[in-house]
Amino acid sequence: MNRNASSITRAPSRRTVLQGAGMLAAAGVAGLLPVRHARAQAAAPETRAAKLGFIALTDAAPLFVADEKGFFKKHGMTEVEVQKQSSWGATRDNIVLGSKAGGIDGAHILTPMPYLITTGAVTANNVQVPINILARLNLGGQGISVAREYQELKVGVDAKAFGHALLAKRVKTGKPVNAAMTFPGGTHDLWIRYWMAANAVDPNRDITTIVVPPAQMVANMKVGSMDTFCVCEPWNLQLIHQKIGYTALTTSELWMNHPEKAFALRADYVQANPNATKALLKAVMEAQMWCEDAKNRAEVAEICSRRRWINAPVEDIVDRIKGDFDYGSGRVEHNSRFQMRYWKDQASYPFQSHDLWFLTENIRWGYLPPGLDTKSLIAKVNREDIWRQCAKELGVDAKDIPASTSRGVEKFFDGKVFDPANPRKYLESLSIKYIKSA
Structure with missing residues (x-):
């Protein structure tokens, strides 16, 4: 069992009572911060509906849990549909369509894809469809x-x-x-x-x-x-x-604790539904906290294995969810430091510096042009400002909210160094x- 996953708690004097329709589901969440009374008075969502896509992978677990444990409903999003996509190409096509045209409003998505879709680099006829990254769903894994x-x-x-x-x-x-x-x-x-x-x-x-x-x-x-x-x-x-x-x-x-998937929505959904956007994000963030807790990891694996989600034997899922790795080559690690993180180590925060690395690598391999204005593009796509608002409203400790939009200099296994201040x-x-x- 993973003993490194940190729980997020407050002293009893700072506790509040969990409010809302999802109280019973949320009350059992070990490691979840109590929600302040102010949260119950948040502006009502403009819509209670959203269609979200996912690929059958364990890093989509926060979306599965948000649905199964009632976190979406807790935050007033009672008509959320979490829909399986057959491939990342299908995810792209459906998010480009949007829910009004039979597609989706957002998704569990590969972090570079919102940028590739926003610029039109991977869309039919290079149509540019602005997408916003609201959170990172996980690190590594x-x-x-x-x-x-x-x-x-x-x-x-x-x-x-x-x-x-x-x-x-x-x-x-x-x-x-x-x-x-x-x-x-x-x-x-x-x-x-x-x-x-x-x-x-x-x-x-x-x-x-x-x-x-x-x-x-x-x-x-x-x-x-x-x-x-x-x-x-x-x-x-x-x-x-x-x-x-x-x-x-x-x-x-x-790359230790590298960023991986993101939670993203079409920018027009975010613009038209700012309160619903925050409600969705809060649900996902609370689900990430739940997934991170070691006591919940076996249940995370069981949820993932269900037919509507990954539809795979739980024995193919549970060990690595818990952080236990049999590599199949004679190498075995228990409670590995390389295991997936959903919340610990600021896993949820969408660092802009990480988006810059992904853009730089896409330039490296010719997917994006070298003259790309990465600064303005990141400002357009990355909505870490909404993440910060949600974190404060959820009562996340200030120490768990990054002070900077950059995680700083990153080091790779081969000795290479990425300084966000000098990607060139x-x-x-x-x-x-x-x-x-x-």
């Missing part, structure tokens, strides 16, 4: 897995021998070797590219990156469609249970890159 044929290499963060094996296979068979990710320019694409490039494997020339929806990763590895993939759980552990491959590394081994220097330090012509 993704995995990079490799096929069983590479079992003897015991691939880890050091992938040089694996790279040689991939090149040898390509020469021998005359066929491409594939690395699967879930969406071009998305987090999984960037993690596997960073890992490969840091090990002197050019992800554009030495291998072929392919797009595979998360829930289809294991089946595709089984039939030999790829040699390695990057995805969230439960698909890495399921791969091991089916004896098809093993986990080379968890992505926090590349970071970009110049990378030997393998494909920047578009200005």
